[in-house]
Amino acid sequence: MNRPSPAGWRRRAAAAWAVALAFGAAAFALAEVSWRALPHPRPLEELSYYPSGRSLRPATLGHAATAADLAWLRAVQYYGGHRATDNRFERMEHVFDILTTLDPGFRPAYVFGSFALAQEGRDFPAAERLMRKGLAANPASGELAFQLGFLYYVRPGGRDLAQAARWFEQASRQADAPPQSARFAAFARQNGGELLGAYELWGEVERNSPNRLLRELAARERERIREALRSGRHERAMSRLSTPAVLLKAD
Amino acid sequence: MNALLIAHNTFREATRDRVVAGMVAAGLALLGVTLVVSPLALGEGSRLLVDLGLTGISVLGLLVVLLTGTSLVAKEVERRTIYNLLSRPIQRPAYLVGKWAGLSAALWAVAVVLGLALWGLVALRGHGAAGPAVLQAVYLAGLELTVVTALAVMFSAISTPVLSALYTLGFFLAGQWSYDLRTFAAKFPPELGAMVSAVAHLVPNLPLFNMRTLAAAGETTTPLHLALATLYAAVYVGCALGLAAAAFESKDFK
Amino acid sequence: MQTSTVTDTGRPAVGRDACVPDPSLAVCTRGLAKDYVHPWTLRRTRGLDALDLDVRRGEVLGLLGPNGAGKTTTLKLLTGLLKPTHGRAWLLGEPVERTAARRGLGFLPEQPYFYDYLSGLEYLELAGRLSGLDADAARRRARHWLDRVGLGERPGLRLRKYSKGMLQRLGLAAALVHEPELLILDEPMSGLDPFGRRDVRELIAEQRERGVTVLFSSHILPDVEMLCDRVAILLGGRLTRVATVGELVEGGRQSVEIRCAPGALLELPRAWAGAVTRAERADETVFRLDDEARLPEVLGALLRAGVAVRAVTPQRPTLEELFLAAAEGERARRSA
Numbered sequence: 119m120n121r122p123s124p125a126g127w128r129r130r131a132a133a134a135w136a137v138a139l140a141f142g143a144a145a146f147a148l149a150e151v152s153w154r155a156l157p158h159p160r161p162l163e164e165l166s167y168y169p170s171g172r173s174l175r176p177a178t179l180g181h182a183a184t185a186a187d188l189a190w191l192r193a194v195q196y197y198g199g200h201r202a203t204d205n206r207f208e209r210m211e212h213v214f215d216i217l218t219t220l221d222p223g224f225r226p227a228y229v230f231g232s233f234a235l236a237q238e239g240r241d242f243p244a245a246e247r248l249m250r251k252g253l254a255a256n257p258a259s260g261e262l263a264f265q266l267g268f269l270y271y272v273r274p275g276g277r278d279l280a281q282a283a284r285w286f287e288q289a290s291r292q293a294d295a296p297p298q299s300a301r302f303a304a305f306a307r308q309n310g311g312e313l314l315g316a317y318e319l320w321g322e323v324e325r326n327s328p329n330r331l332l333r334e335l336a337a338r339e340r341e342r343i344r345e346a347l348r349s350g351r352h353e354r355a356m357s358r359l360s361t362p363a364v365l366l367k368a369d
Numbered sequence: 370m371n372a373l374l375i376a377h378n379t380f381r382e383a384t385r386d387r388v389v390a391g392m393v394a395a396g397l398a399l400l401g402v403t404l405v406v407s408p409l410a411l412g413e414g415s416r417l418l419v420d421l422g423l424t425g426i427s428v429l430g431l432l433v434v435l436l437t438g439t440s441l442v443a444k445e446v447e448r449r450t451i452y453n454l455l456s457r458p459i460q461r462p463a464y465l466v467g468k469w470a471g472l473s474a475a476l477w478a479v480a481v482v483l484g485l486a487l488w489g490l491v492a493l494r495g496h497g498a499a500g501p502a503v504l505q506a507v508y509l510a511g512l513e514l515t516v517v518t519a520l521a522v523m524f525s526a527i528s529t530p531v532l533s534a535l536y537t538l539g540f541f542l543a544g545q546w547s548y549d550l551r552t553f554a555a556k557f558p559p560e561l562g563a564m565v566s567a568v569a570h571l572v573p574n575l576p577l578f579n580m581r582t583l584a585a586a587g588e589t590t591t592p593l594h595l596a597l598a599t600l601y602a603a604v605y606v607g608c609a610l611g612l613a614a615a616a617f618e619s620k621d622f623k
Numbered sequence: 624m625q626t627s628t629v630t631d632t633g634r635p636a637v638g639r640d641a642c643v644p645d646p647s648l649a650v651c652t653r654g655l656a657k658d659y660v661h662p663w664t665l666r667r668t669r670g671l672d673a674l675d676l677d678v679r680r681g682e683v684l685g686l687l688g689p690n691g692a693g694k695t696t697t698l699k700l701l702t703g704l705l706k707p708t709h710g711r712a713w714l715l716g717e718p719v720e721r722t723a724a725r726r727g728l729g730f731l732p733e734q735p736y737f738y739d740y741l742s743g744l745e746y747l748e749l750a751g752r753l754s755g756l757d758a759d760a761a762r763r764r765a766r767h768w769l770d771r772v773g774l775g776e777r778p779g780l781r782l783r784k785y786s787k788g789m790l791q792r793l794g795l796a797a798a799l800v801h802e803p804e805l806l807i808l809d810e811p812m813s814g815l816d817p818f819g820r821r822d823v824r825e826l827i828a829e830q831r832e833r834g835v836t837v838l839f840s841s842h843i844l845p846d847v848e849m850l851c852d853r854v855a856i857l858l859g860g861r862l863t864r865v866a867t868v869g870e871l872v873e874g875g876r877q878s879v880e881i882r883c884a885p886g887a888l889l890e891l892p893r894a895w896a897g898a899v900t901r902a903e904r905a906d907e908t909v910f911r912l913d914d915e916a917r918l919p920e921v922l923g924a925l926l927r928a929g930v931a932v933r934a935v936t937p938q939r940p941t942l943e944e945l946f947l948a949a950a951e952g953e954r955a956r957r958s959a
Binding site: 375382385386450452459622 | 659699702703704705706723728730732736737740750752753755
Binding site for chain 2: 127128130131132134135136137138139140141142144145146148149151152153155156158195
């Protein structure tokens with residue numbers, strides 16, 4: 119006849135579980151209290167006083183891209199946090215500069231950083247520098263060229279249509295060009311008064327666009343330009359621009 | 370009493386181990402290198418020194434935990450040295466508490482040595498006013514290490530040394546991101562957000578022990594912060610050791 | 624079967640439903656069993672089956688059995704290193720699941736390992752303190768026992784430099800440093816040379832003189848024969864026999880060996896066929912009688928034939944022979 123063994127160790131194990139749960143609940147509560155009551159550490163500022171990404175790169179031990187990813191996550195939160203509070207982005211250019219030095223191929227960082235600097239940070243020169251840095255590191259990027267063109271196109275305080283058109287054209291020549299690049303280049307040229315250049319660009323759209331409606335639009339614009347050139351009334355071919363319908367997204 | 374004896378013995382083991390001595394040496398070397406390169410920081414040399422010094426304490430301490438702490442219990446079980454202890458009138462939870470206390474004490478010793486060296490260097494650079502902030506940051510770094518040590522002891526009690534190291538490292542990394550996890554949880558769909566939030570609460574709240582940025586700027590933190598961090602460390606350690614004890618009670622030593 | 628043969632009083636020392644055992648017992652188990660469950664297949668293997676065993680205070684009990692018989696399982700169940708699946712056990716009157724049960728216990732595990740970063744003296748001091756001694760007493764006794772087991776010349780030597788034999792001696796010292804009432808030793812002679820084994824035997828005999836109860840497992844049967852008051856034989860996880868050594872060997876048939884000068888009695892009488900065997904050695908002839916009852920007849924015939932008889936020696940079966948026979952019997956029983 120075998121009786122079951124006594125539960126001495128089971129009682130002790132249950133007591134240990136109870137202690138663990140009690141302490142766990144206390145830890146949970148304290149974590150909530152500290153989350154609400156204490157300022158959160160600002161780890162992005164830890165990056166901010168490094169002289170450059172070049173000095174930081176060796177410390178990542180070959181994992182610069184991963185470090186850039188982690189820094190990117192923090193950068194996005196930094197932006198959101200400051201946008202929701204004081205709208206001050208003093209360290210933003212420096213931080214994105216470091217981020218893009220760690221990973222020069224990180225194209226979303228250039229795009230997001232530039233537009234955040236231009237639109238929120240009111241620092242167009244910094245935005246321009248960042249985007250040009252991106253193009254220097256990624257010269258064949260149609261996406262970055264397009265975004266730089268767009269940056270000039272929507273520049274606060276006055277568009278630079280010549281630059282916009284230049285970069286839209288460059289974008290249209292790249293393999294990863296956004297499909298609207300040529301069209302945007304044409305718009306920019308046209309509205310900047312460069313009717314002949316615009317006429318050529320519209321011709322490209324009419325010949326190459328897979329979109330029938332766009333081909334028809336291009337044909338109409340070419341007709342308008344011809345009409346304006348014939349009549350000498352160039353302003354008929356230009357318009358106070360509504361911003362072209364494009365969705366700007368930072369991925 | 371038995372827990373104290375085991376703690377003393379574990380402290381003795383840790384300090385006789387070359388790993389701890391090596392980490393102290395590495396930390397002092399890091400401070401020396403930081404001192405040398407700080408002119409490159411364009412006027413931010415003291416910030417660099419403080420931040421790298423504090424980071425060094427945390428990283429080197431973590432290495433000690435991963436190399437030594439995660440095999441604290443598991444190694445004794447594998448080598449069967451634990452038979453000689455548990456066949457004496459010692460309660461198993463007391464054994465675990467002693468192991469944690471011993472290694473924590475060794476890590477505090479490392480943190481104090483490196484922290485004092487850091488303070489000294491900062492004072493030498495003419496930024497003695499940052500001393501209190503540095504010491505507070507070292508204290509919080511020490512608390513962080515005691516929490517991670519408790520996790521290491523817990524995993525070591527239920528798993529092999531290698532797996533314990535992986536779990537401990539995983540919890541450490543997730544704990545560093547616990548605030549970010551909470552922020553992300555609010556932005557995800559409800560079910561996923563609840564899961565992420567649960568993970569954020571399970572892992573240790575390590576940003577609570579991070580005042581490196583403040584210390585780098587020479588700013589002290591509030592007594593509330595120090596008190597909350599101390600209390601949180603105590604209860605999280607209690608929870609981890611409680612779980613370890615629960616698992617250890619039912620363990621058979623074949 | 625086990626209940627009726629294991630106790631000296633002829634009755635169980637404690638009833639199945641009683642909670643407090645006889646205080647004259649150092650060790651008491653009732654229905655103690657251990658199953659091992661495979662972590663993947665969940666297959667159960669019974670390591671120990673319903674052990675009822677009583678060990679009186681002050682006696683030396685040897686635990687015998689082949690590898691896998693359940694000896695180490697039994698000792699680990701008693702020392703709290705394993706949790707029983709069924710049954711109960713008491714050490715010195717305390718249930719084994721209580722820490723207090725190990726206060727008067729000294730345990731030497733099989734092939735002991737220690738903290739290699741400690742010296743022998745440091746380790747014994749730690750062992751003493753963990754067993755309840757104060758700092759001074761621990762230090763004093765550590766020194767005493769280190770000397771006693773022959774390791775006192777280099778008290779500061781780190782354990783990583785100890786040989787296997789030295790570690791075994793240290794383990795014994797650690798089991799004795801707090802002067803326990805009960806010693807449980809798992810293969811205490813393991814790894815020792817003949818001198819070492821002699822020393823361990825002397826130590827065990829010393830402890831018996833002091834009234835300490837000793838329960839030890841061993842493969843070295845001559846040592847068991849020399850030291851033990853009783854022997855318990857475990858086979859296949861079951862206790863098959865507990866008796867004194869004398870009771871065990873008396874149960875076996877006794878033979879007689881007659882040693883004579885060489886060349887004695889060239890031809891054996893036909894009547895002796897099957898009962899007497901003859902062996903020629905370089906300097907003597909040996910006659911072996913399976914049944915001692917034939918001794919007068921055979922000895923008389925040899926003397927009448929003028930054979931120079933040198934010695935007549937009764938041959939009791941050794942414990943080893945009995946043990947092997949019992950193991951063989953158990954194997955046959957299992958396969959039947």
